[in-house]
Amino acid sequence: MVRTPVFMPVGTRGAVRTLDTTDLELLGPPIVLANTYHLMLRPGADAVAARGGLHRFMDWQGHLLTDSGGYQVFSLAPTVDEDGATFASTYDGSRHRLTPELAVDIQCKLGADIQMALDVCPGLPAPLAEIRAATERTHRWAERARTAFLETSPRHVGDDGYRPARLEQFGIVQGGIDPGLRASSARAIVDIGFDGYALGGLSVGESRAEMVPAIAAATPLLPVDRPRYLMGVGDPARIVDAIAHGIDLFDCVLPTRLARHGTVLTSQGRLNLRNARFANDDGPLDPAVDLPVTRRYSRAYLRHLFSVHELTAMRIVTLHNLAWLAMLLDRVRASIIEGTFEALRAEVLGVWGDAD
Amino acid sequence: MVRTPVFMPVGTRGAVRTLDTTDLELLGPPIVLANTYHLMLRPGADAVAARGGLHRFMDWQGHLLTDSGGYQVFSLAPTVDEDGATFASTYDGSRHRLTPELAVDIQCKLGADIQMALDVCPGLPAPLAEIRAATERTHRWAERARTAFLETSPRHVGDDGYRPARLEQFGIVQGGIDPGLRASSARAIVDIGFDGYALGGLSVGESRAEMVPAIAAATPLLPVDRPRYLMGVGDPARIVDAIAHGIDLFDCVLPTRLARHGTVLTSQGRLNLRNARFANDDGPLDPAVDLPVTRRYSRAYLRHLFSVHELTAMRIVTLHNLAWLAMLLDRVRASIIEGTFEALRAEVLGVWGDAD
Numbered sequence: 001m002v003r004t005p006v007f008m009p010v011g012t013r014g015a016v017r018t019l020d021t022t023d024l025e026l027l028g029p030p031i032v033l034a035n036t037y038h039l040m041l042r043p044g045a046d047a048v049a050a051r052g053g054l055h056r057f058m059d060w061q062g063h064l065l066t067d068s069g070g071y072q073v074f075s076l077a078p079t080v081d082e083d084g085a086t087f088a089s090t091y092d093g094s095r096h097r098l099t100p101e102l103a104v105d106i107q108c109k110l111g112a113d114i115q116m117a118l119d120v121c122p123g124l125p126a127p128l129a130e131i132r133a134a135t136e137r138t139h140r141w142a143e144r145a146r147t148a149f150l151e152t153s154p155r156h157v158g159d160d161g162y163r164p165a166r167l168e169q170f171g172i173v174q175g176g177i178d179p180g181l182r183a184s185s186a187r188a189i190v191d192i193g194f195d196g197y198a199l200g201g202l203s204v205g206e207s208r209a210e211m212v213p214a215i216a217a218a219t220p221l222l223p224v225d226r227p228r229y230l231m232g233v234g235d236p237a238r239i240v241d242a243i244a245h246g247i248d249l250f251d252c253v254l255p256t257r258l259a260r261h262g263t264v265l266t267s268q269g270r271l272n273l274r275n276a277r278f279a280n281d282d283g284p285l286d287p288a289v290d291l292p293v294t295r296r297y298s299r300a301y302l303r304h305l306f307s308v309h310e311l312t313a314m315r316i317v318t319l320h321n322l323a324w325l326a327m328l329l330d331r332v333r334a335s336i337i338e339g340t341f342e343a344l345r346a347e348v349l350g351v352w353g354d355a356d
Numbered sequence: 357m358v359r360t361p362v363f364m365p366v367g368t369r370g371a372v373r374t375l376d377t378t379d380l381e382l383l384g385p386p387i388v389l390a391n392t393y394h395l396m397l398r399p400g401a402d403a404v405a406a407r408g409g410l411h412r413f414m415d416w417q418g419h420l421l422t423d424s425g426g427y428q429v430f431s432l433a434p435t436v437d438e439d440g441a442t443f444a445s446t447y448d449g450s451r452h453r454l455t456p457e458l459a460v461d462i463q464c465k466l467g468a469d470i471q472m473a474l475d476v477c478p479g480l481p482a483p484l485a486e487i488r489a490a491t492e493r494t495h496r497w498a499e500r501a502r503t504a505f506l507e508t509s510p511r512h513v514g515d516d517g518y519r520p521a522r523l524e525q526f527g528i529v530q531g532g533i534d535p536g537l538r539a540s541s542a543r544a545i546v547d548i549g550f551d552g553y554a555l556g557g558l559s560v561g562e563s564r565a566e567m568v569p570a571i572a573a574a575t576p577l578l579p580v581d582r583p584r585y586l587m588g589v590g591d592p593a594r595i596v597d598a599i600a601h602g603i604d605l606f607d608c609v610l611p612t613r614l615a616r617h618g619t620v621l622t623s624q625g626r627l628n629l630r631n632a633r634f635a636n637d638d639g640p641l642d643p644a645v646d647l648p649v650t651r652r653y654s655r656a657y658l659r660h661l662f663s664v665h666e667l668t669a670m671r672i673v674t675l676h677n678l679a680w681l682a683m684l685l686d687r688v689r690a691s692i693i694e695g696t697f698e699a700l701r702a703e704v705l706g707v708w709g710d711a712d
Contacts (some may be wrong), residue, residue: 015668022649043635043660051638051656059652123510126429180666282407293378304399305371309665313370324707 002030004227004248005232005332007325007353008065010256012049016322017256018315021060026293027178027322031063031114033251036107037072041096042088045109053111056162063113063256065251067102068145068172071232074121082137084118091262100145104169106197108149108156110208113164116198117145119172124205131176139188145169146192166175168195170229176201177210179217193200197222198229199247203238208353217245236265236328237352240345245331253323262306265324269351271299278303279293285320289327294320358386360424360604363590363681364421365614369394370404371416372678373612374671381679382649386420387470389607393428393461394524396515399453401465407468412518420468420701421607424459424501424528427556427588430477438493440474453654456501460525460583464505466513469520473501473556475528480561489533490557494530495544501525501547512524524551526585532557533566535573540579552605553578554585559594564709566599575602591619592684596701598686612682615673618662621680625707627655629673634659645683650676 002309009016009024012035016024023034034054039045051057054064074080078087082100100107100118107115118141120134124228146169151166171194175181179183182199199218202211203281215230222228227248233239236253242250255265262273266286281299289295294316305313361626361674365372365380368391372380380388385619390410393603395401406458407413430436434494454462456474463471474497476490509523527550531537538555545553555574559566571586578584583604588596590608598606611621618629627634637655650672661669684704691700 013661013664013666014657015666018671019668020668020672021648021652031621038664042664043656047660048636050636051654057654057657057660059657089480110684188594268421280406293376296377297667298407298413300399301370301413301415305369308369308394310399311374312376313672314667315374316376 002063004334005243005329005331006249007329008249008251009322010035010251010253012041014054016318017260018311018318021058022062023319024062025062027319029322029326031065032060033065033067034110034112035072036066036103036110037069039110040106041091042068048107049111052160052164052352054112056343058330061161063114065105066110066112066116068116068118069098070119070121073098075178080120081133100141100147104145104148104152108152108167111156111163114168114170114196115170117142117171117194119200121201122176126176128178131178132181135174135181135185136301138172139185142171142192143188145256146171146194146301153206167236170194170196170198171201173218174201175214177206177214177273178212182214183221186218187275189222190223196227196229197233200231202230203232206239208241211238213246215242215245215247234325235352236348240348244345255321256318260314262317264317265321267351273299273303273306285317286324289323291319291323358419359689360705361599361685362386362605363685364389364605364607365678366607367610370410372496372674374615374667377414379415379675383675383682385418385682386418387421389421389423390466390468391428392422392459392466393425395466396425397447397636398464400565402659405465405467408516409519411467416490416518418549419470420465421463422466422468422472424463424472426477429454457504459501460501460504460508463489464523465510467512467519469553470524473498473525473527473550474555475530477557478534482532487534488537489539491530491541494528495541498527498545498548498558502527502550518590525550526550526554528554528556529555529574531570532572533562538570538573539577542574546579552583553621554587555635556587558586559588562619564594564597567594568601568680569603571601591684591708595676596688596704599628600701611677615677616670618669618673620673621677623707629655629659629662634662641673645676645679647675647679
């Protein structure tokens with residue numbers, strides 16, 4: 001049972017960069033992401049399985065979601081055929097293959113509660129015919145992925161406190177920014193039947209104004225009793241827009257990547273701690289974020305640590321940015337219950353709407 | 357009141373690398389070191405003073421000790437005269453000056469409880485005449501440093517919970533590895549009269565066998581009711597040897613630097629997590645170290661994180677190595693009380709004695 005909407009921090013290689021599992025427990029996100037592409041290469045799916053699965057490997061008893069690897073693989077100019085995709089490892093150039101069935105097998109070995117069907121993930125902008133072909137292949141792959149999942153996943157459950165009692169699989173809707181393609185893709189993926197539904201292939205170069213109609217075309221066709229996940233979106237303005245259209249789950253490397261470069265999310269927008277004006281600023285990163293481990297430090301101290309390249313500062317701002325985003329989504333949840341969501345959305349767009 | 361012997365972690369630029377103050381509170385070292393040379397350049401002593409001093413800047417209410425900057429400055433081939441040393445900043449090449457009086461002024465502004473007199477710190481090996489000249493100049497500088505400290509330090513105390521109620525200054529004994537010079541230096545520094553006494557200019561290239569006689573020549577001449585600090589030593593074998601000769605305080609970047617390269621301190625000696633044999637090792641870094649935040653992770657998991665360059669692993673092993681060294685010194689304290697120190701020393705030398 002996860003209260004939504006919620007933002008899922010990204011732990012690409014089995015850890016959220018700079019954080020450990022005790023840090024995650026402090027932040028309390030209900031779901032953490034991990035990356036199939038990276039983990040299948042290092043340490044490898046069999047190696048993770050031999051350690052008792054990713055939950056035990058990380059010692060994380062919250063939920064885990066593994067993406068399918070599609071997004072990373074398609075960013076590598078792979079050789080793609082109807083059966084799957086062949087690509088070179090970014091680590092050592094070795095060649096690897098991913099098919100819908102292999103992606104299920106690998107993700108079952110990783111053992112996250114929630115896994116994603118392998119999709120064909122074109123970058124934007126792209127010709128409509130290319131988007132259409134990718135979307136239709138995504139549907140055929142989704143069908144194969146679901147069949148493989150229903151057969152394979154029951155063998156990967158457990159009751160040791162780490163292995164989930166049941167695995168879930170989400171299907172991915174494609175269709176670029178074309179509302180008609182998004183709608184037909186949503187129908188096709190829902191017809192196959194998954195435990196949850198994601199919108200993939202967005203936030204890959206299109207503007208926020210182009211993204212919203214694509215979401216709006218798909219979400220009304222998704223079952224109301226299943227989670228709806230907008231992949232790769234972590235910008236506050238896009239998040240509130242997507243929530244207005246019924247999205248429940250988000251993930252993005254943005255808040256953690258920004259943190260490592262000294263950029264702080266606050267109620268007043270982004271602050272870059274490298275700016276000289278923070279050298280004399282005794283205030284906390286954002287007084288609204290009530291996380292003792294970050295709140296105790298002044299902007300001046302963290303600016304100093306960034307200026308001398310101390311890793312300490314990267315972790316503190318990573319904790320802050322994730323706490324800030326969790327606080328924003330807490331406020332969204334409360335506003336939905338209180339009927340004040342549109343006012344909150346306007347406030348967020350007022351601060352963050354121009355960042356796009 | 358600090359129970360000794362104790363190891364002081366090094367927070368060069370106002371943070372122990374990869375750790376924050378909450379981490380330090382978890383480890384509980386009574387004293388943390390900071391580096392005068394680095395902090396006088398970035399963010400600058402006046403900047404730290406304007407933020408309420410280093411205790412407040414870091415939000416650390418434990419003890420702080422600042423070195424004098426001598427060691428770093430003399431490693432930069434400075435221009436040295438009787439009055440002081442002129443050197444170029446490693447950050448931007450700008451020229452700076454340090455004299456005994458300026459080192460006091462800067463350290464009073466930083467506001468650590470304990471500060472060090474500026475010494476002349478030659479590398480080893482060096483001709484005896486050079487060591488003798490450096491040692492004699494160290495004595496003249498110590499006299500000037502003490503005069504400046506007694507005049508300046510009362511203006512830098514406070515009662516805000518961060519500014520110490522009283523500052524202390526330690527003198528530094530030099531003399532290379534020559535027992536006669538070490539003894540005469542100890543007499544000269546004790547004659548001036550400080551709140552504590554340090555042995556500087558050791559662990560700078562000489563062997564453990566060369567180091568021990570230099571310590572043994574000096575420590576009997578130091579007052580028994582004042583702390584005795586061996587600067588820059590963090591190797592377990594050298595630590596137990598030095599404790600046998602009456603040393604109370606140690607500092608070194610070794611345990612934290614090793615950690616960032618994946619080298620773990622354990623009861624069996626050093627382990628390098630990059631070694632492939634740890635890929636299947638579900639055990640903790642060292643079962644003897646009872647620190648929940650590090651103990652929960654397997655060697656296999658931390659090895660994986662190092663192999664994909666995750667900063668998370670650097671922090672976890674840094675915490676472990678400092679906890680391991682604190683545990684060793686806890687065991688030493690207990691063994692001294694129980695009269696079993698020599699057995700413990702033999703055990704430590706059995707594991708660590710060949711590392712030198």
